[in-house]
């Protein structure tokens with residue numbers, strides 16, 4: 787079967803206490819298992835800007851930067867969302883990112899648990915900030931697209947940043 791993205795059969799979309807809808811484990815997901823592979827359309831920075839001007843202002847909510855000048859967007863017209871768009875942010879996540887945009891379990895995830903990742907793992911592109919409602923003890927309260935620069939997060943999520951963010955961290959270190 788052809789598809790734009792992949793979500794593990796052991797997960798489902800449901801109403802989330804964090805925000806809107808989220809992705810939840812239906813069965814035990816083992817540490818290291820692939821939970822999702824994000825897909826969609828690839829656009830350049832210029833195309834992204836033009837989409838946001840031409841009747842799709844929310845495009846930035848569905849875009850993830852995958853390389854300098856390139857973005858992955860899940861749906862050009864905003865009419866439907868891919869399953870992988872529902873992953874909420876948490877400051878104490880149970881999933882991380884590998885390579886280009888593969889999501890893996892960082893630990894065993896029990897049935898009923900919401901599957902979350904830290905947006906700092908993927909977001910280093912356009913500016914944003916929002917109030918976090920993950921409810922964890924270590925909650926950062928305000929999440930920004932600069933959080934990937936925090937050294938303690940770089941240590942905590944070592945090997946769980948997207949390739950794009952990983953490269954940016956390396957560059958930053960070289961400059962220090």
Ligand SMILES: [Zn+2]
Nearest residue numbers: 877918920925
């Ligand atoms: Zn939080």
